[in-house]
Amino acid sequence: MSARARNGWTPAGAAPGPVLVEGRGPLSRAVVDALRGGPDPAGPAAAAPGADPWGEDVQLALYLLYELHYRGFEGVGDALEWDPALLRLRAVLEERFLGALRTATAGAPRTVADAFAPLLVEPVDLGGSLSHRLETEGELWQLREYAALRSLYHLKEADPHAWVIPRLHGRAKAAMVAIEYDEFGAGHPDRIHARLFAALMADLGLDTSYGYYLDRAPAPLLATVNLMSLLGLHRSLRGALVGHFACVEVTSSPGSRRLARAMRRCGAGPAAEHFYAEHVEADAVHEQVVRHEVIGGLLADEPELEPDVAFGCAATLLLEDRLAAHIRTAWDRRRSALRTP
Numbered sequence: 001m002s003a004r005a006r007n008g009w010t011p012a013g014a015a016p017g018p019v020l021v022e023g024r025g026p027l028s029r030a031v032v033d034a035l036r037g038g039p040d041p042a043g044p045a046a047a048a049p050g051a052d053p054w055g056e057d058v059q060l061a062l063y064l065l066y067e068l069h070y071r072g073f074e075g076v077g078d079a080l081e082w083d084p085a086l087l088r089l090r091a092v093l094e095e096r097f098l099g100a101l102r103t104a105t106a107g108a109p110r111t112v113a114d115a116f117a118p119l120l121v122e123p124v125d126l127g128g129s130l131s132h133r134l135e136t137e138g139e140l141w142q143l144r145e146y147a148a149l150r151s152l153y154h155l156k157e158a159d160p161h162a163w164v165i166p167r168l169h170g171r172a173k174a175a176m177v178a179i180e181y182d183e184f185g186a187g188h189p190d191r192i193h194a195r196l197f198a199a200l201m202a203d204l205g206l207d208t209s210y211g212y213y214l215d216r217a218p219a220p221l222l223a224t225v226n227l228m229s230l231l232g233l234h235r236s237l238r239g240a241l242v243g244h245f246a247c248v249e250v251t252s253s254p255g256s257r258r259l260a261r262a263m264r265r266c267g268a269g270p271a272a273e274h275f276y277a278e279h280v281e282a283d284a285v286h287e288q289v290v291r292h293e294v295i296g297g298l299l300a301d302e303p304e305l306e307p308d309v310a311f312g313c314a315a316t317l318l319l320e321d322r323l324a325a326h327i328r329t330a331w332d333r334r335r336s337a338l339r340t341p
Contacts, residue, residue, distance in 0.1 A: 017067070017072040025057025030089075060222060062090070063229075073115060080106060102311070107181070107225040112299070112304060112310055134262040142284075144205070144206060147197075160229055163241070168298060179249075179286050182282055196278060197270070204268055215339070216340050224323055239306075243313040246313065250291070252286075253279065
């Protein structure tokens with residue numbers, strides 16, 4: 001049966017998802033074709049086990065498949081979220097991606113204490129820090145590119161982490177919900193962090209539409225978002241998602257302080273500066289809660305998950321380093337870090 005025949009009905013008046021982009025290789029093209037009503041991706045899927053897990057084709061294919069669990073795409077039926085053929089392909093791609101992550105982090109710490117200890121101290125040498133570079137010498141066009149790239153996550157900030165809530169209980173669940181409550185505006189729609197980032201983008205003259213910059217986002221950026229979706233959609237990886245979330249919160253406050261200064265120095269606008277200034281204080285508090293209550297509560301209940309928490313931290317750092325290297329290399333050559341400027 002074709003994907004067109006399996007397409008589900010989208011209620012009138014529902015907010016449309018982003019426009020579906022073109023594929024970047026046989027796997028992502030097969031996904032796009034299936035979402036547009038074409039054949040099941042069974043043929044191209046046979047090549048998935050040998051595909052480059054870091055490459056544009058695999059990362060875009062995964063992103064497209066994961067996005068079905070968020071807002072989907074304009075003109076794509078909701079029923080495809082659970083299409084068996086697409087789920088089979090996703091499973092093969094996930095195995096490829098997760099295997100590459102485990103191999104690349106094989107030498108990383110296996111305990112929470114060892115994994116997070118280096119992150120709790122500001123390094124003396126910030127030469128490799130992208131936020132430091134933007135703070136001290138970044139130009140407005142670079143801030144705009146950085147925001148365009150990060151928009152693929154920040155316009156759905158905290159959504160991937162919400163998937164872990166029903167998989168926690170007791171102390172860990174209560175603390176995680178408290179943090180997410182802040183991320184979603186503490187009951188005030190205008191304070192939702194995704195909305196604050198949209199205001200930042202508007203200050204920078206960027207399009208604030210959800211998913212607008214997907215076609216321009218390179219594989220290293222897609223991988224950082226795909227990691228959250230991968231960990232969030234699998235109950236077996238709940239420990240790794242907590243590790244990822246903790247890593248983000250621990251490293252967010254110092255980086256946000258530098259980015260707020262960068263926005264101010266370049267005259268990016270009040271909303272652009274406010275987004276990062278908001279995260280300086282909020283994430284400093286969240287860091288303590290996530291380390292002591294979310295991780296502490298989780299490991300008190302399930303101590304066997306400690307290596308998974310450490311892996312989540314290591315995988316996050318790995319992908320952030322890969323993205324930073326991609327951006328620095330492009331900017332050092334005075335060219336765009338986006339696929340198209």
